[in-house]
Amino acid sequence: MPVLPGAEPYRHEGGEVGALLCHGFTGSPQSLRPWAEHLAEHGLTVSLPLLPGHGTRWQDMQVTGWQDWYAEVDRELRALTERCTEVFVFGLSMGGALALRLAARHGDAVRGVVVVNPANKMHDRAAGVLPVARFLVPSTKGIVSDIAKPGSVEIGYDRVPLHAAHSLRQFFRLVDGELPQVTQPLLVLHSPQDHVVPPADSARVLSRVSSTDVTEILLEQSYHVATLDHDADRIFEESLAFIGRLAPSAGKEGTTTGG
Template structure:
């Protein structure tokens, strides 16, 4: 299946600190590519994989589920850990949820998390019916492109495959149930004006991550896809400072 131009995976071989970037549901690496390039310019090894079923067609995505997307990230994490002394994981939206899940599973083998407008709970009541709806309707209107910045666009699907969406509640429930396992530092960038993910997700993180390892920073001038929005520079610089603060090995420029 041909990949949409601009939706390709991105990888950069840098120093001994690695970052795994996780894009969101129905999106593509394009939404995080500027972030990845910023970190690469700082000498960091970057892996930004394209999740199965993404960056092609929503019809192809309908044949995938959250376990497929997570498995791709897990493999990329293993590759990064083989090449780097230390690894951080960062993500947008559902990519933020999968970053949290990776931290729950891998523990201190991940040094820290930076997540932007993470999705960890069901914001759409109709989704509870998705297991049944998938037999009746193939797709619903998409959620891509929630960006305030004029002229900025996200390369995502105009339709959301119901069959794939029906697998999300299991991921959310599993991630929520084991949030207490996360002891690494977690930096959350949160847009109060988010038309895709409701405030409930950040509220859950505040309730569950009570070990003093959570820091939430509000983005005053961005919508959901904040990595392409007006506050993108704040996210990029903040993530680099987070790495410098929490890494146990020095940052090496190329």
């Protein structure tokens, strides 16, 4: 299936400091594209992959699971570590869980972690019946475009495939168990008004990680997809400042154009 217009992966060859961005469940790179381009404009080498089963049609997600999504970002991280001296991982929603697992498993290969409204658990009461329901009902209503800013739209699926949702539920449990292995500097930005992932998930992440360098920022003007919302510029600037503090060489070399 062809990729939806705007949902394509994004890569940029910049300097010696790299950034890997992970998009959310049923979403696409489009939700993080402005963030990725902002980092690229400031000299970073950037990778924003399209996760398997995403960016085409929701039926394509039915044959994928967390192992496929994680393998994709794991592969991209390994490629960045070969290219760059220091690498940061970023994530929105489920992408936040992916980023945190990368940090837990790759240790010093990840210099720092930035997550926006990271997902940690399925809170829907129906989640408990997913093991059975996924064989009876193929999908349920979508979760994309939870954005406060008028005219801002997220490219993603209008349906949630239940086989994939079941796999996501398993992944959240796995990552929650691995959070104490996260020791890297951590920046958590989250929205008090989020209709997809409650603030409790960010609180859970903050309470479980072993990181000692931790910053929490509230995104008061945004909903779930804050990277396309009123607080987007703040996310971009805060993450750049975070990188600049930990990797002072960031942006000092490399090109500032490309895609």
